[in-house]
Amino acid sequence: MQNEGGGNQLWWQTGVVYQVYPRSFQDTSSDGVGDLAGILARLDALVDLGVDAIWVSPFYPSPMADFGYDVADYTGVDPLFGTLDDFDRLIAGAHARGLKLILDFVPNHTSDQHPWFLDSRESRTSSRRDWYLWHDPAPDGGPPNNWPSHFGGSGWTFDESTGQYYFHSFLREQPDLNWRNPAVREAIYAAMRFWLERGPGGRGVDGFRMDVLWLLIKDDQFRSNPPNPDFHGDANAPLIWQQLPLYTADQPETYEIVATMRALLDSYSGVYPRVLIGEIYLPIPKLVRYYGKPGTSLETPKLESQTAQLAGAQMPFNFHLIQTPWEAERIADLIRRYEAALPPGAWPNWVLGNHDQKRLASRIGAAQARVAAVLLLTLRGTPTLYYGDELGMPDANIAPGQIRDPAEKNQPGRGLGRDPERSPMIWDGSENAGFCPAEIQPWLPLVDDWPELNHAAQLKDEHSTLAVYRCLLALRRRYPALHSGAISDVAADHGVLQYVRSDGAARIQVHLNLTEESQSVRGCPGTVLVASGLDCTGERRGENLWVLANSAVVVLCDP
Numbered sequence: 245m246q247n248e249g250g251g252n253q254l255w256w257q258t259g260v261v262y263q264v265y266p267r268s269f270q271d272t273s274s275d276g277v278g279d280l281a282g283i284l285a286r287l288d289a290l291v292d293l294g295v296d297a298i299w300v301s302p303f304y305p306s307p308m309a310d311f312g313y314d315v316a317d318y319t320g321v322d323p324l325f326g327t328l329d330d331f332d333r334l335i336a337g338a339h340a341r342g343l344k345l346i347l348d349f350v351p352n353h354t355s356d357q358h359p360w361f362l363d364s365r366e367s368r369t370s371s372r373r374d375w376y377l378w379h380d381p382a383p384d385g386g387p388p389n390n391w392p393s394h395f396g397g398s399g400w401t402f403d404e405s406t407g408q409y410y411f412h413s414f415l416r417e418q419p420d421l422n423w424r425n426p427a428v429r430e431a432i433y434a435a436m437r438f439w440l441e442r443g444p445g446g447r448g449v450d451g452f453r454m455d456v457l458w459l460l461i462k463d464d465q466f467r468s469n470p471p472n473p474d475f476h477g478d479a480n481a482p483l484i485w486q487q488l489p490l491y492t493a494d495q496p497e498t499y500e501i502v503a504t505m506r507a508l509l510d511s512y513s514g515v516y517p518r519v520l521i522g523e524i525y526l527p528i529p530k531l532v533r534y535y536g537k538p539g540t541s542l543e544t545p546k547l548e549s550q551t552a553q554l555a556g557a558q559m560p561f562n563f564h565l566i567q568t569p570w571e572a573e574r575i576a577d578l579i580r581r582y583e584a585a586l587p588p589g590a591w592p593n594w595v596l597g598n599h600d601q602k603r604l605a606s607r608i609g610a611a612q613a614r615v616a617a618v619l620l621l622t623l624r625g626t627p628t629l630y631y632g633d634e635l636g637m638p639d640a641n642i643a644p645g646q647i648r649d650p651a652e653k654n655q656p657g658r659g660l661g662r663d664p665e666r667s668p669m670i671w672d673g674s675e676n677a678g679f680c681p682a683e684i685q686p687w688l689p690l691v692d693d694w695p696e697l698n699h700a701a702q703l704k705d706e707h708s709t710l711a712v713y714r715c716l717l718a719l720r721r722r723y724p725a726l727h728s729g730a731i732s733d734v735a736a737d738h739g740v741l742q743y744v745r746s747d748g749a750a751r752i753q754v755h756l757n758l759t760e761e762s763q764s765v766r767g768c769p770g771t772v773l774v775a776s777g778l779d780c781t782g783e784r785r786g787e788n789l790w791v792l793a794n795s796a797v798v799v800l801c802d803p
């Protein structure tokens with residue numbers, strides 16, 4: 245098994261990332277939608293929680309067809325979220341508190357209202373025609389091939405005035421850029437530089453989370469995708485399920501682009517190291533290729549402690565905990581397979597939720613969501629938390645008239661809507677949970693249990709989910725074995741998942757009971773950091789042999 249114990253890791257390796265969905269975090273402008281000033285106002289709560297970096301989903305000028313993932317200007321702030329001055333205050337406020345700021349960047353597509361696309365669709369001879377993926381109709385006048393949209397139906401939309409189709413991996417309001425065009429690359433890299441230099445003193449942002457990084461390049465011969473042999477549903481099922489994305493995803497040319505983005509970030513990393521995170525939904529063997537090849541990066545090996553300097557994304561997001569059945573044997577197998585697949589020098593990472601996925605507490609239940617917190621925060625590699633998960637927030641109930649997400653509107657009734665996991669943060673017991681003023685309607689409804697689950701209520705309860713998160717984050721910060729140590733002895737026995745984290749002689753043993761029954765385990769003698777019942781209120785001696793149902797035990801073994 246691949247280990248990376250000890251030594252001088254960088255902030256994004258030892259730290260914990262927290263995702264903020266800006267529409268839903270804190271409204272200060274009284275319009276029912278969160279904003280940048282709201283994030284600034286809540287930074288102290290995040291410092292208190294114990295995270296190290298925030299990743300903020302898009303706040304660029306946008307028609308909001310996909311709530312900001314349709315960007316109309318890569319170097320601005322949508323008035324809904326504030327101004328560039330608000331951004332400068334946010335980055336200054338984050339840095340003053342020792343927090344890093346990671347921007348969400350959307351390189352695969354723009355809004356159809358972006359000036360580049362308006363120019364591109366103007367005429368076949370427009371100077372930016374080739375910035376997007378235009379193609380003549382098939383002989384029958386239909387779309388050029390079978391490429392699908394992730395949001396239902398064909399990915400091709402016909403443009404009447406110029407008589408060609410353009411391709412969009414998502415909404416028709418999100419045309420895909422042509423990443424084979426060097427001018428497109430330069431324009432995106434220029435926008436990245438803008439943010440890397442923005443803010444007081446020009447220190448800039450600490451990294452990017454790159455949207456759909458594995459989709460950037462499509463087949464240059466526009467070949468149709470083959471059918472998916474594992475699909476057995478009806479013909480009305482989303483097209484994307486019916487095909488293998490052989491020509492629309494994970495094309496080898498993508499790696500070179502990722503390496504160029506990384507080199508760009510490295511060129512800014514002399515004083516403040518930056519991080520490149522990739523949103524990549526792929527099986528593990530394909531995912532780990534996005535770490536890149538050794539040594540082709542511009543940067544010197546001094547920046548990282550590992551022997552090999554890989555030149556790709558430092559964190560290709562690992563979503564496999566979201567996709568794996570919540571069973572000890574399956575998760576143990578996942579941890580072993582992922583660790584074994586990491587190339588030398590690659591730093592692992594783990595994710596339990598985001599703005600596109602059903603909430604953790606609704607996927608595996610409130611009780612196991614607390615066990616999952618212990619897992620996420622004791623595994624080897626950088627954890628990314630999704631806002632609200634520290635409260636055990638479940639999915640919100642969205643009535644038919646409250647649906648906002650185009651993924652749901654385009655494919656109704658299939659459970660594909662993402663509104664439930666985007667419900668406003670619940671801060672306190674006041675009307676609208678402190679998210680927005682009482683007389684304003686939040687853009688999405690609150691979760692039902694907000695009067696009990698809210699942040700202020702949980703702060704007062706030393707056995708709350710928030711207390712478990714705060715305790716685990718503090719332990720992770722305190723013990724090198726947890727934030728940078730090795731992992732070994734990954735096993736599953738009677739529904740209990742176990743592993744050991746170690747740094748030199750220090751060993752921490754983790755036992756997670758993924759079942760509804762108490763289980764006996766063989767533990768090392770030592771100091772119990774988290775006791776059964778997820779009691780994190782103080783250290784005690786013991787050789788815990790029982791892990792209660794839906795619980796976990798973390799022990800610092802005697803030397």
Ligand code: TEU
Nearest residue numbers: 310313350394414455456525599600601
């Ligand atoms: O998501 C990409 C992506 O793969 C999603 O379509 C995902 O599969 C789906 O939402 C799961 O339900 C990114 C962003 O995270 C998402 O919010 C955007 O809508 C999408 O890209 C387009 O930018």
